Amino acid sequence: MAKPTGFLEYNRQDEGHLSIKERVKNYNEMLVPLSPEEINKQSARCMDCGIPFCHGYGCPLANRIPEFNDYVYQNRWKEALTILHSTNNFPEITGRICPAPCETACTLGLHDDPVTIKHIEYQIVEKGFKEGWIVPQIAPVKTGKRVAVVGAGPAGMAASQQLVRAGHSVTLFDRHENLGGLVRYGIPNFKLDKSIIDRRFEQMKAEGVEFKGGVNVGVDITAGYLKKDYDAVCLTMGAGVARDLNVAGRDLEGVHFALEMLGEQNKVLTGEIQKSDAQINAKGKVVVVIGGGDTGSDCVGTAHRQGAKKVYQFEILPKPPESRPDSTPWPMWPAILRTSTSQEEGCERRWCISTKEIIGKDSKVSSIKCVEVEWQKDDAGRWQMSEVAGSEFEIKADLILLAMGFVHVEHEGAIESLGTKLDNRGNIVVDENFHSNIEGVFSAGDSVLGASLVVKAISTGRKMAAAIDAWLRDK
Ligand SMILES: Cc1cc2nc3c(=O)[nH]c(=O)nc-3n(C[C@H](O)[C@H](O)[C@H](O)COP(=O)(O)OP(=O)(O)OC[C@H]3O[C@@H](n4cnc5c(N)ncnc54)[C@H](O)[C@@H]3O)c2cc1C
Known part of the structure; x- marks a missing residue:
């Protein structure tokens, strides 16, 4: 436990923002991080409660929040980073823009302000980049299996990174020139600067993810071709049809x-x-x-x-x-x-x-x-x-x-040609292993959930990758 009396001694302190007058002048990120002294106090507020609802109920990624809070309090940032990355590929994204369901489930929040979990997450990963601790994790053994991922939003990015680390060859397609999905082409820079995505992409490339931008699957190449040419296909195409x-x-x-x-x-x-x-x-x-x-x-x-x-x-x-x-x-x-x-x-x-x-x-x-x-x-x-x-x-x-809002994934093109089964809301139907009705075709993120959140896109992308890995190894 970080500090047994921390939650009694310190009040919650949120990160700051540039003044309105200053920030509306440009599109730069407006977040002002807490000082190291303050972040130490904020981590000390974690009670290490018996059942951490933040981890088991609130966070779709099941981030191990009490553990990383404890490491931050002890100034053991590298260990905090390892714990954070063990469940979340992109804490630099969620640490900026997640609505933080972990905080509304924090036990301290029952009768006091919850722990400032999201900002602690931000601080851990930013320190990790600054110190050079975030390096490519190259798979020691290649499986020889090839996976095509269609859609380079957070679901496709997380799935690609997990699969390439498991030793598979991964090609990530997107109709846009650059990767990131709605995080790049929807969420404004003042909430998340696009250099944040590029920085992570460098790691993914070094790990072996091959990105093919400007490829509209279903128009430039058929989904059927991908299915023939690859051992597995993932559809992480988002929920692009706007209401x-x-x-x-x-x-x-x-x-x-x-x-x-x-x-x-x-x-x-x-x-x-x-x-x-x-x-x-x-x-x-x-x-x-x-x-x-x-x-x-x-x-x-x-x-x-x-x-x-x-x-x-x-x-x-x-x-x-x-x-x-x-x-x-x-x-x-x-x-x-x-x-x-x-x-x-x-x-x-x-x-x-x-x-x-x-x-x-x-x-x-x-x-x-x-x-x-x-x-x-x-x-x-x-x-x-x-x-x-x-x-x-x-x-x-x-x-x-x-x-x-958005109604569902685009049906014309890839989905129609594959014959992927859809639910009554127009989302792709998958089983508990994220497998669609088409053998070897999997799906995750907003394509399955309907318009949702980045944290859920990463979470389902990771789970789908684990299921594909098991399926490929079984074969
Ligand atoms: C304006 C806006 C603000 C948001 N703000 C937040 C926020 O603050 N916090 C939060 O948690 N969530 C937010 N969201 C929601 C979040 O961005 C999405 O839930 C998340 O990005 C979904 O991830 P995904 O990978 O499933 O799909 P997407 O991010 O939509 O990515 C899908 C990708 O698939 C590609 N694609 C689609 N069809 C094809 C095809 N046929 N061929 C090739 N590529 C294809 C698309 O180009 C796109 O890049 C916001 C959404 C919007 C629109």
Whole structure:
């Protein structure tokens, strides 16, 4: 145990952020790490409780949190790093952007603020890179088996790294030029700089992962060809079909899916496209973001940095409660009101708002018509939405961003040609070994789960890799 009285002596201290004024000037990461003295105190708050719910219930990766907290407290950072990497390939990603279900399950959180687990994770891995402790782990023996991984998001990256370390030859395909999936082409740089992905990719390349970017499987090469040419195929293609808004005016100029804007901005920052070629910009505009989640919040932060005049964010669901409701008791993930750093930067958030129509002038969006809604349970206990009579309103809008979630993996192309079985939500069906209905074709990440989280993509990617390794060795 780190320090038996630590949780009694020290209060929780979160990492800092650059001031709003400073950070909206550019797209740089805004996180300000805690000092070594402070991080030592924060690790001392871990109680090493009898049943660490953070590890066994909260974290999808089952990160061994009490152990790494203890090592950090003892200043044994290298051991902390080994423990962290034993369950998580990319703590530098989760340490920055995970919503940290480990913290909402922390036992200390029952009657005090939980341990600042996510930031301790960040500190461990950043120290590891700084000290040069993170080096390629090259498989001592090659198996001669070849695996194709389609989709280089966190699920595909984790699976590739695990498989190559197990001695298999791995080719990782992506339709984008660079790897990272939504972490590169969705999540903004101010939350996660793309050099963080490149740094890890260097290790993966040295371990033997062959990356083939700019290859759209199902268009440039067929999935059938991969199946013939490789011993196993992994589909880690994400849940790329965005939920659309079916209202009049949807086709007007200035109405875009969130990822069109976020992806474009990230490409400009890494030089993949020129700023002058970018099609979407919020500068001087009134921006309406439809969707109150993470994606919408990233649009808000990006719009601020592009110089938006005013930003609204509308959510169709009711405003969540400020504190943990009875419906999600500890250690469950609580459905509470959260305010992201982007929302802190200033935006008018409204809940229970539904869009009626988008209005345009000269084929460009000029305003949006909405209505307030209320939610009530019907006799069968299902939530039903109804419009509030007389609550319609119209506001000026120059740019509308649709951030209403994602429905499922793209079906056209690879999935249709393979005949992969889908569930009633359109996700790929796999068994407990991540094996689809097609012999030798496996799947993990958002393609299976539907739109989810990085931590779950890494977790399922790792589990799928272990299952493929066992399957290949069996053969
Ligand atoms: C804007 C935004 C913000 C988010 N913020 C967070 C956050 O803060 N924290 C968090 O935990 N999660 C966040 N998420 C969710 C998280 O990014 C995803 O859950 C995660 O990236 C899923 O990983 P994946 O590997 O399954 O799929 P993806 O990351 O979607 O990667 C799939 C890859 O497959 C490729 N692909 C698809 N089809 C083909 C094909 N036919 N041929 C070749 N390549 C193909 C795609 O190009 C893509 O690179 C966010 C998502 C979005 C959109």
